[in-house]
Amino acid sequence: MYETARCWWTILRIGLEERLVYRGDFALGTLMRFLPIVTQVFLWWAIFDTIQQVPGARSVSGGGGGGGAGGAGGATIAGYTLSNMIAYYLLSMVSRAFSSMPGLASGGALQIRNGEIKKFLVQPVDLMSFMLANRVAHKLAYYSVAILPFALVFFFCRGYFVDGWPAPSVLAAYAASLLMGFLLGFFLELSIGLIGFWFLEVSSLLFLYMLLTFFLSGHMFPLDMLPQPWRYLVDLLPLKYLAYFPAAVFLEKVTGPDLVRGLWIEAAWIAFFVVFARIMYDRGVRRYSGFGG
Amino acid sequence: MRRSAHYLQVLLTFARNSLIRDLTFRTNFLLQAFTATSWTLMNIGFYLIIFHHTPSIGPESGWGKYEFFVFLATTWIVNSLLQTFFMPNAHEFSELIRTGNLDFALLKPIDTQFLVSFQRMEWSSLSNVVTGLILLVVGLWHLTTQPDNPLVLTVGVFLLYTFYLLCGVTILYSLMISLAATSIWLGRNQTLYDFWFYITNFSRYPMEIYQRGWGRPLWGFFTFVVPVLLVINVPARILAQPLRPGSSVSLALALFTLVAAVCSLLVSRFVFVKALASYRSASS
Numbered sequence: 289m290y291e292t293a294r295c296w297w298t299i300l301r302i303g304l305e306e307r308l309v310y311r312g313d314f315a316l317g318t319l320m321r322f323l324p325i326v327t328q329v330f331l332w333w334a335i336f337d338t339i340q341q342v343p344g345a346r347s348v349s350g351g352g353g354g355g356g357a358g359g360a361g362g363a364t365i366a367g368y369t370l371s372n373m374i375a376y377y378l379l380s381m382v383s384r385a386f387s388s389m390p391g392l393a394s395g396g397a398l399q400i401r402n403g404e405i406k407k408f409l410v411q412p413v414d415l416m417s418f419m420l421a422n423r424v425a426h427k428l429a430y431y432s433v434a435i436l437p438f439a440l441v442f443f444f445c446r447g448y449f450v451d452g453w454p455a456p457s458v459l460a461a462y463a464a465s466l467l468m469g470f471l472l473g474f475f476l477e478l479s480i481g482l483i484g485f486w487f488l489e490v491s492s493l494l495f496l497y498m499l500l501t502f503f504l505s506g507h508m509f510p511l512d513m514l515p516q517p518w519r520y521l522v523d524l525l526p527l528k529y530l531a532y533f534p535a536a537v538f539l540e541k542v543t544g545p546d547l548v549r550g551l552w553i554e555a556a557w558i559a560f561f562v563v564f565a566r567i568m569y570d571r572g573v574r575r576y577s578g579f580g581g
Numbered sequence: 582m583r584r585s586a587h588y589l590q591v592l593l594t595f596a597r598n599s600l601i602r603d604l605t606f607r608t609n610f611l612l613q614a615f616t617a618t619s620w621t622l623m624n625i626g627f628y629l630i631i632f633h634h635t636p637s638i639g640p641e642s643g644w645g646k647y648e649f650f651v652f653l654a655t656t657w658i659v660n661s662l663l664q665t666f667f668m669p670n671a672h673e674f675s676e677l678i679r680t681g682n683l684d685f686a687l688l689k690p691i692d693t694q695f696l697v698s699f700q701r702m703e704w705s706s707l708s709n710v711v712t713g714l715i716l717l718v719v720g721l722w723h724l725t726t727q728p729d730n731p732l733v734l735t736v737g738v739f740l741l742y743t744f745y746l747l748c749g750v751t752i753l754y755s756l757m758i759s760l761a762a763t764s765i766w767l768g769r770n771q772t773l774y775d776f777w778f779y780i781t782n783f784s785r786y787p788m789e790i791y792q793r794g795w796g797r798p799l800w801g802f803f804t805f806v807v808p809v810l811l812v813i814n815v816p817a818r819i820l821a822q823p824l825r826p827g828s829s830v831s832l833a834l835a836l837f838t839l840v841a842a843v844c845s846l847l848v849s850r851f852v853f854v855k856a857l858a859s860y861r862s863a864s865s
Binding site for chain 2: 317320321323324326327330331333334335337338339340341365366492495496499502503508509513514515
């Protein structure tokens with residue numbers, strides 16, 4: 289038990305040190321990543337102005353709710369006011385900070401291809417545990433630096449969060465959805481990387497996954513905007529937990545029994561992908577043959 | 582005269598070599614074309630969803646669904662032209678600087694900027710020109726056949742569109758080569774690529790959306806200092822004419838775009854030559 293903990297701690301520490309080498313470049317890069325939101329603000333501002341001013345436009349509905357950006361105060365699209373929409377984009381960035389796993393699948397597939405995976409077969413370290421610990425370390429390092437630019441942007445944009453902080457119970461559910469988003473993202477992407485045991489090159493598959501994630505996780509727009517058959521189909525997929533779900537929880541678009549059910553379904557997806565990745569790994573290792581030193 | 586013919590010959594050789602190289606790996610070529618196209622299709626999906634909720638982008642801006650299709654098509658055509666002809670070269674250029682292989686380019690009896698700008702072409706990126714053209718035809722078809730206030734197109738409009746499309750490509754090329762040239766001073770330019778992506782991101786939307794509140798300084802900066810807002814807006818506006826009747830591109834804007842294209846090219850040349858003067862080879 290103690291040995292395992294010490295092993296994990298070592299992996300964690302190495303990962304942290306590895307990531308904190310280029311701090312400045314990293315913080316600047318994170319800040320720049322918010323730039324596309326600027327164009328999103330103006331795009332949605334124009335769209336909300338349009339549906340506000342054109343009578344009979346499809347999505348106009350009455351009701352209060354002040355717009356932080358001024359102008360289109362009362363108009364809503366799929367239940368989102370302009371402020372909600374901008375807040376959603378900001379929150380989806382937080383979701384993705386937890387659930388995106390840059391280089392996990394491609395790195396895993398590369399290790400299989402170039403034979404680096406051999407060391408996990410001969411050493412008493414489990415590959416999946418190692419990768420998880422390593423990823424936790426990477427994420428911790430990322431947050432320790434990225435929290436500054438994130439805090440700065442959220443402070444400047446606080447006007448868009450018109451309803452203020454949600455209740456503590458909602459915040460707890462939000463934290464849970466973010467943590468589970470991390471786990472789901474990890475095991476989902478690991479499963480794709482492990483396909484490398486069967487196909488040596490997974491980059492095109494990965495691109496497809498990235499494309500689908502961008503569109504169907506809610507990173508590009510709130511999923512509530514999708515027209516009906518699509519909305520239902522997207523609800524059946526696990527991808528929405530990677531960006532849409534945590535943001536919707538924070539904005540209280542998902543509440544009550546729906547929220548509880550959503551969290552349970554997310555947990556079930558995680559369990560599914562843990563088992564799936566484990567089975568794939570065991571089968572893959574049996575298939576694998578390594579030669580030379 | 583002989584000199585320009587000579588350059589044309591070199592250019593054609595570059596094009597041929599790149600095509601042969603691309604077609605050597607046929608599956609990879611098709612796969613790249615496929616992924617580029619699916620990315621475009623997804624973007625169109627996003628705007629279809631937006632137009633499911635709103636009749637136009639901006640009140641009385643004239644950018645309705647099919648006008649905006651023309652806008653989007655222009656964006657894809659310009660971007661894929663850049664990705665085909667200049668993006669691989671700008672990337673290669675910074676590698677040449679880092680590895681010191683720029684020495685060989687400098688020694689060749691041809692203009693260095695010409696050589697590093699055109700050497701490699703990525704033909705698979707042209708697939709998005711096709712997607713863009715299809716979208717353009719769909720948009721124009723709907724605009725010219727709509728019952729009230731149909732769009733009237735003439736050959737002159739198409740010629741102007743093509744001309745300003747090329748002006749747009751020139752502006753973005755100048756920006757790209759200037760950014761790439763700065764890697765002579767900076768050593769590496771990974772962040773510069775992100776920078777490029779974030780700057781051009783501003784050009785992908787109608788310029789009216791920035792003309793309000795704290796968007797005005799942004800609009801001014803990206804129109805007059807780094808003129809990326811003109812790149813898509815001017816040609817798309819000439820073709821789709823979002824505020825009919827009467828053209829919505831004023832003569833002043835059109836002339837300014839011309840001046841901006843020429844100035845960008847001159848500035849990029851200046852930056853390139855300046856940067857080359859500071860080049861110190863990296864090899865031993």
